[in-house]
Amino acid sequence: MSAKAPAYKRADFFEDIARYLRVELAPDLRDFQLRQTPFLMKLYYRNERVHFEVWVDPGRQQIEIGLDFEDGAESTAAYLAFFDERIVEIKERTGPELELERWTKTWGHFVEVYPIDPLTRERALMIADRMVTVMSVLQPLVEEANIAAAEYTVSTRPYWTRRRKR
Secondary structure (H helix, E strand, O other): OOOOOOOOOHHHHHHHHHHHHHHHOOHHHOOOEEEEOOOEEEEEOOOOOEEEEEEEEOOOOEEEEEEEEOOOHHHHHHHHHHHHOOHHHHHHHHOOOOEEEEEEOOEEEEEEEEEOOOOOHHHHHHHHHHHHHHHHHHHHHHHHHOOOOOOOOOOOOOHHHOOOOO
């Protein structure tokens, strides 16, 4: 009987990416913070709502990588305007696959999409290598933009008890 190789899990995928980034990014970019769910890894520096992302989306059978702006309407608009002015230079450095998109008033992002299969260590290292390029180009520009973080108040009420104002 042959032993079956253990399955490569999303947690392993994200762990391999984070480990690669901590080694391969320039020293001034290695000190990112990390948040992870079973399907999503967020990497950020000062403002968690402006973060790099690796999202494994089994529903759409794809992996999305990029930089998300989820910091409120004013901040998102300012980031999108700043990066739009530099899009030609950015694409010269990252390649044409990276797209800048606005989805809602409060959310925009740079995004690149890859097929999900196969989810292997080799795929993780390929995605990590691409993230090195994306983060190395975009994070210095995030710093240069110097856009103030939006002010948020933290509610002590559970989200399911909060009601929208009509």
